[in-house]
Each structure stands twice: as structure tokens, then as C-alpha cells.
Amino acid sequence: MDSAKPIFSYRRYWAHRFGPAPMLPMSRAEMEALGWDSCDIIVVTGDAYVDHPSFGMAVIGRALEAQGFRVGIIAQPDWSDAKAFAALGKPNLFFGVTAGNMDSMVNRYTSDRRIRHNDSYTPNDEPGKRPDRAVIVYSQRCREAFRDTPIVIGGIEASLRRIAHYDYWSDKVRRSVLVDSRADLLVFGNGERAIIDIAHRLAKGQAIGHLDDIRGTAFLRNAVPGDWTVEASDHLDDEPGVPDAGWEGIRENALEKAFGGTGVPAGEGAHAGRDAGAADSKGDTDSNRTVVRLPAFEQVRDDPVLYAHASRLLHRESNPGNARPLIQRHGDKEVWLNPPPIPLTTPEMDGVYDLPYARAPHPAYGEAKIAAWDMIRFSVNIMRGCFGGCSFCSITEHEGRIIQNRSEASIIKELENIRDKTRGFTGIISDLGGPTANMYRLACKDRKTESLCRRPSCVFPDICKNLNTDHTPLIELYRKARALPGIKKVHIASGLRYDLAVRNPAYVKELVTHHVGGYLKIAPEHTEAGPLAKMMKPGIGTYDAFKAMFDKFAREAGKELYLIPYFIAAHPGTTDEDMMNLALWLKRNGYRADQVQTFLPSPMSLSAAMYYSGRNPLRPVRRNGSEEVVTAKGLKQRRLHKAFLRYHDAENWPMLREALKRMGRADLIGPGKHHLIPNWQPAGTGLSGGEGVRAGRKHGGQKFYTQQTTQSRRPGLPARKKDA
Numbered sequence: 001m002d003s004a005k006p007i008f009s010y011r012r013y014w015a016h017r018f019g020p021a022p023m024l025p026m027s028r029a030e031m032e033a034l035g036w037d038s039c040d041i042i043v044v045t046g047d048a049y050v051d052h053p054s055f056g057m058a059v060i061g062r063a064l065e066a067q068g069f070r071v072g073i074i075a076q077p078d079w080s081d082a083k084a085f086a087a088l089g090k091p092n093l094f095f096g097v098t099a100g101n102m103d104s105m106v107n108r109y110t111s112d113r114r115i116r117h118n119d120s121y122t123p124n125d126e127p128g129k130r131p132d133r134a135v136i137v138y139s140q141r142c143r144e145a146f147r148d149t150p151i152v153i154g155g156i157e158a159s160l161r162r163i164a165h166y167d168y169w170s171d172k173v174r175r176s177v178l179v180d181s182r183a184d185l186l187v188f189g190n191g192e193r194a195i196i197d198i199a200h201r202l203a204k205g206q207a208i209g210h211l212d213d214i215r216g217t218a219f220l221r222n223a224v225p226g227d228w229t230v231e232a233s234d235h236l237d238d239e240p241g242v243p244d245a246g247w248e249g250i251r252e253n254a255l256e257k258a259f260g261g262t263g264v265p266a267g268e269g270a271h272a273g274r275d276a277g278a279a280d281s282k283g284d285t286d287s288n289r290t291v292v293r294l295p296a297f298e299q300v301r302d303d304p305v306l307y308a309h310a311s312r313l314l315h316r317e318s319n320p321g322n323a324r325p326l327i328q329r330h331g332d333k334e335v336w337l338n339p340p341p342i343p344l345t346t347p348e349m350d351g352v353y354d355l356p357y358a359r360a361p362h363p364a365y366g367e368a369k370i371a372a373w374d375m376i377r378f379s380v381n382i383m384r385g386c387f388g389g390c391s392f393c394s395i396t397e398h399e400g401r402i403i404q405n406r407s408e409a410s411i412i413k414e415l416e417n418i419r420d421k422t423r424g425f426t427g428i429i430s431d432l433g434g435p436t437a438n439m440y441r442l443a444c445k446d447r448k449t450e451s452l453c454r455r456p457s458c459v460f461p462d463i464c465k466n467l468n469t470d471h472t473p474l475i476e477l478y479r480k481a482r483a484l485p486g487i488k489k490v491h492i493a494s495g496l497r498y499d500l501a502v503r504n505p506a507y508v509k510e511l512v513t514h515h516v517g518g519y520l521k522i523a524p525e526h527t528e529a530g531p532l533a534k535m536m537k538p539g540i541g542t543y544d545a546f547k548a549m550f551d552k553f554a555r556e557a558g559k560e561l562y563l564i565p566y567f568i569a570a571h572p573g574t575t576d577e578d579m580m581n582l583a584l585w586l587k588r589n590g591y592r593a594d595q596v597q598t599f600l601p602s603p604m605s606l607s608a609a610m611y612y613s614g615r616n617p618l619r620p621v622r623r624n625g626s627e628e629v630v631t632a633k634g635l636k637q638r639r640l641h642k643a644f645l646r647y648h649d650a651e652n653w654p655m656l657r658e659a660l661k662r663m664g665r666a667d668l669i670g671p672g673k674h675h676l677i678p679n680w681q682p683a684g685t686g687l688s689g690g691e692g693v694r695a696g697r698k699h700g701g702q703k704f705y706t707q708q709t710t711q712s713r714r715p716g717l718p719a720r721k722k723d724a
């Protein structure tokens with residue numbers, strides 16, 4: 001893998017002489033108090049500003065501040081008026097725009113496309129404080145406020161919408177967010193490395209249009225520069241005998257063999273527009289001047305099979321050790337994606353997490369409660385990334401498969417900071433984890449092998465023999481954390497990868513004996529082989545093995561502990577029979593799920609590609625002969641799948657009775673223990689159409705709509721008033 005310039009090795013910008021701000025300013029008055037006449041960079045965010053390393057705007061803001069730049073924050077501005085975007089004046093270098101820690105559509109709508117009644121990233125949980133598709137709307141208002149100021153978009157929303165993507169909320173394939181936002185650059189994945197480079201290069205006077213060689217960035221260009229070779233993959237090769245491009249094994253050149261061909265548009269290779277500066281580029285993508293062409297936006301919009309093919313290619317080009325740049329035509333423009341960022345080293349991770357965060361919400365929020373802050377204020381993130389590759393999840397796509405670890409010393413220092421500085425700390429650490437609880441310091445045994453690998457998961461279909469699964473460093477970290485004076489208890493609340501844990505009995509013993517208080521939530525997600533294979537999750541037998549180990553160590557510790565398994569309804573590849581079998585498993589094992597999750601196709605995920613295309617992008621995608629995937633799409637069938645998860649809720653019984661009869665399983669209706677549901681109905685129940693008591697009361701009768709389906713003057717603005 002290429003080496004990268006260490007992020008803290010740049011010569012600091014002259015404004016470092018102002019020193020770090022106690023809080024990044026959100027008003028002109030705060031800027032003046034700091035002695036600033038202007039900001040170098042202004043971060044616009046859809047979340048309330050909390051100065052803590054779990055919040056994207058704080059991490060990026062503080063990382064840029066450490067480089068010497070003056071960074072201001074505009075949090076949850078009134079998006080109907082460009083004036084709100086000029087509140088801190090014109091930034092000297094650029095606007096950084098993010099929707100916040102969540103995609104704005106996921107934040108606002110449920111998986112049934114209903115409006116949520118709360119927003120955990122807003123003071124007092126108030127909903128409606130950010131627009132739908134916030135990156136697009138904020139970028140447009142920034143442009144209106146200061147027409148010539150560069151705009152750099154980033155965060156999860158921009159990251160996962162960087163190419164043409166299926167959008168569940170409008171049920172169509174949308175263009176790359178770059179096109180709709182008209183931003184100058186898009187930063188995807190963990191953004192520190194890219195944003196720091198962008199800031200220094202703009203500060204040196206380089207034009208934003210010439211920054212075309214930074215990993216982890218995407219941009220629009222008119223044509224492919226002449227010194228690049230285009231490897232076309234904008235068609236499907238369905239000839240018999242094509243070498244299998246499956247993900248099994250390490251096949252660096254499988255893509256080329258399987259998807260070779262022509263298809264380069266006329267004019268390829270011309271220099272134009274943004275490309276005028278390309279010849280001067282000396283960036284880290286120069287070593288390999290081959291770019292892979294994905295099917296165009298118009299093609300994937302009109303042809304679901306090509307969409308699945310593009311999704312497969314994108315995911316195969318996601319390892320920073322071997323990924324090549326990608327291009328995707330949108331009309332007369334090319335969306336150009338540079339390879340993903342080089343993961344941060346441990347000293348860099350420590351540097352980012354050790355920045356002078358105030359570890360509190362901005363004082364402007366007063367005593368207002370911010371639920372997301374309350375949830376993490378006593379927890380510590382020990383690593384980034386996930387090599388699980390669950391196909392419905394965005395973590396691997398955003399943070400990458402290579403685990404980026406903090407050092408023990410840095411983690412211990414943060415625990416001491418919480419103990420000594422965080423208001424309300426009672427000695428209980430609520431979590432010591434990350435995207436996954438138990439991937440700390442786990443990695444491929446061989447760096448060279450890792451850099452060649454194109455597998456989407458290191459643990460599916462089985463744990464790779466090249467993976468180091470030793471949990472000893474994590475056990476040692478737990479021991480040091482709970483030995484700290486003033487720390488009474490350290491809980492582990494992050495999701496546990498139990499297929500890894502079960503190979504480390506000493507870890508499970510440590511976890512159960514010291515770090516679980518009553519319940520441990522884990523996510524088998526399903527019991528049936530069909531959906532599990534599409535999710536890239538281990539079989540339920542692994543869960544059973546883990547449960548046996550968990551129960552044994554709980555008994556030995558004299559503790560009464562319970563596992564709470566989580567499941568997803570209606571994931572692609574799930575039939576009604578699969579859900580029925582899951583319900584029977586739940587009943588056999590005495591589980592009654594309260595909160596249940598129906599599959600939500602998040603932008604760019606492999607599962608979303610299955611949902612939209614009906615093909616399996618985990619296998620070779622061909623015009624004829626691709627594996628087809630069935631998915632519950634209609635509201636009625638999705639509700640049925642959810643109802644199976646809550647088989648014990650009388651509201652769901654009429655729907656389940658009808659379904660079981662249709663499926664020829666009326667034998668499961670009756671009064672016995674072996675029946676799934678009874679044949680009688682309690683008075684006053686079963687009237688909510690299968691919505692269940694909890695959901696029915698809260699959400700009944702609402703319609704689904706988005707701001708984009710109302711008549712509006714510009715995207716994101718309120719609807720026009722009717723003419724009088």
C-alpha cells in the first residue's frame with residue numbers, strides 16, 4: 001500500500017498563532033473574542049455542534065485547527081435563507097458541508113418511509129431542524145451566499161451518495177450528489193487525510209479545480225485526461241466461459257479477466273475544463289494511471305442489472321491497497337472517484353482523538369438535552385473500520401475494512417479525561433468500543449496479502465485463515481481500563497462479532513465476568529441460511545455456540561445474564577417461510593422482541609443493490625445467469641415480515657393467521673405450545689392492520705412524503721403559498 005504524508009507533519013498555517021479555541025465559534029461575537037477577523041474554513045453541519053470526537057464536525061474542525069486554520073461552525077442553519085450561511089462572513093479558503101453523523105433521509109424517515117418524531121442530534125430531540133438531502137440544500141445556500149467560495153462536501157451522506165445510487169425514499173436511482181450539489185470536491189470515507197491536504201493546498205494558492213489527485217475525493221470533470229488508460233466496464237460480459245469473478249480467494253486480476261472490453265465514449269482522453277491542471281499533478285494516484293469506467297448514470301438508472309454490476313465493481317475497488325480510480329458518466333460530465341484514503345496510523349489516530357475537544361455541546365444550547373451526546377458522553381471509541389462487510393451496513397463502505405486502532409495510552413488518557421472533566425460522571429464507562437466491539441488490533445497477518453485482497457469480508461463465509469483473531473490486546477486494554485482509579489465499571493455496549501469472540505474463550509470469559517451488566521445485545525440478524533448468505537452473516541449455529549459459552553461463563557461468575565438477539569425483517573433474500581421459521585425459533589427460545597427493525601436499503605450498500613436490482617452483486621453479474629434475489633418490497637409484505645418478528649403481539653395475529661393459511665401452515669394456529677399464534681383474538685385488538693401496538697399508537701394514520709415531493713421554489717425550501 002502507498003504510504004501517505006503523516007497528517008500532523010504539515011507546516012502549520014500562519015493563523016496557528018491564535019492558538020486553539022475553547023469552542024469553535026458559532027457567531028461573529030465569538031470570533032471577535034478569539035481575535036479573529038475571519039474564518040479560514042467554515043463547516044456547515046446538519047447536527048447540533050458537540051465538541052467531542054464522536055461528532056464529525058468536531059473531528060474535522062479540530063483536525064483543521066491543529067493545522068493552524070481558523071475554523072467556524074454553522075450548525076443546523078435556517079436553510080430557507082442564504083443569510084444564515086453568511087453569519088460568520090466569507091471563509092478565506094472553503095466551506096465544508098456535511099449533513100451530520102447520519103444521512104439526512106435516514107435521520108428523518110423510518111424504514112416504512114414515515115416521518116420520525118425525534119432527532120437525536122438536535123437539542124431537545126426536536127425534529128425538522130435540517131432539510132431532506134441536506135448536503136445538496138446546504139451547498140446551494142453556500143453558493144448563493146458566496147458565489148466564488150469553494151465548497152467541499154463530506155460526511156456519511158456525501159460519502160455514500162458519491163456515485164449514482166438507489167434512493168429508497170424516492171424509489172429511484174439518483175445522480176451522484178456531486179452533480180446535484182454542484183460542490184467542487186467530495187470527500188468520502190474518513191476525511192482527515194483528504195481535508196487537511198485540501199486546506200493546505202488551497203492556502204498555498206492552488207485552485208480547487210486543480211486538486212484532482214487526492215485519495216478519498218471525488219469531483220466532476222469534462223473528460224478523461226489523455227495520459228490515463230480507461231478500462232471499460234460499462235457493459236456486461238455474458239459470454240459463456242467467462243472466468244469467475246467471485247470474491248472467493250485473492251484474485252487481483254479477476255476483474256480485468258471478467259469484465260474486459262471496450263465502451264470508451266468518443267472524446268476520451270481529451271483535456272478540458274478541470275483537466276487543464278491534470279498534467280501537473282504529482283499526487284499519490286500517479287503510480288497507476290488506469291481508471292475503471294462504471295456504467296453511466298443513465299445506464300444504471302434504466303437497467304437494474306447494470307446497477308448490480310456497477311455496485312459489484314465499486315465494492316471490489318474499495319481496498320486502498322489495490323483500488324483504482326473509477327469514473328461514471330453523468331450526461332456530459334464524468335464523476336471521477338479517486339481511490340479510498342490510506343487508513344490512519346495509530347499515532348495519527350491518537351493525534352486526532354487527543355485534540356483539545358471541550359467534550360461538551362456548544363454553550364449556545366444551554367441546558368437543552370442532546371440525546372446523541374447523552375448516549376456517548378461517557379464512552380470511548382477505541383478504533384475505526386470493520387472487516388465484517390455485512391451487506392446492509394454502511395460502516396465498511398465508509399470507514400473501510402482495515403482497522404485503525406488507537407494506542408492503549410491514548411485510550412487510557414481519554415478515560416482519565418472523562419473521569420476528571422466530563423460533567424455528571426459517576427464512575428461508569430458506558431462503552432469501550434467502536435463500529436464493532438471486538439476488532440481492536442485485529443488485522444490480516446500479512447500486509448502484502450492484505451493490499452492485494454478483494455474480498456468484501458474477512459469473516460464470511462468463514463473466518464479467513466489469514467486473519468489474526470487474537471483478542472489478547474483487547475483483554476489487556478479492558479483490564480487496564482477497569483483498574484483506573486475512579487472508574488467503577490466499564491460496560492461494553494458496541495455490537496459484538498460473536499463468530500470472532502467464540503474463537504477466544506478467554507475474551508468471552510473476561511467480557512461476561514466484568515463487562516456485561518444484565519443483558520448483552522448481539523445481532524445474528526436472522527436464523528435462516530437464505531437471508532444470512534445475502535447479509536454475509538454467520539449461520540445461527542455460531543450464535544448457539546456463543547450462547548453456550550456465554551451461559552457457561554455467566555454461571556461460573558455467579559451472574560444472571562441474558563443475550564438479547566437482534567433480527568432484521570424483509571432483508572433481500574428473505575421469504576415469508578424464512579420469517580415464519582425465524583418466528584418459530586424465537587418462540588422456541590422464549591424471545592419476545594420489542595423493538596424490531598425492518599430492512600432499510602441505505603444508499604450504495606450491497607443490500608440496496610439487491611433490493612433494487614433483484615440480482616446478487618456478491619456473485620458475478622451477467623445478463624443471463626446471474627443469481628436472482630427475491631425481496632419483500634410492498635408495504636403489506638414488509639409489514640408481514642415485521643409481524644412475524646412480533647408474533648406475540650395480538651395486533652399482528654389477524655395478519656399472521658391469514659398468511660399462515662395462505663402458506664399452507666394453518667397447523668401453526670392454535671392454543672398449544674407448538675403453535676405460533678392462537679386461534680382466538682382478545683377483544684379490542686387486531687384492528688391496526690398489523691402495525692402492532694407500539695408502532696400503531698405512535699405512527700398510525702401518517703402519510704409518507706418528503707420535502708422534495710411538495711411544490712417548492714428551490715430544493716429544500718418551503719412550498720409556495722397558493723396564490724390568493
Ligand code: SF4
Nearest residue numbers: 444453458464466467
Ligand atoms: S484476512 Fe482479510 S484482508 Fe487478509 S486475505 Fe483474508 S480476507 Fe483478505
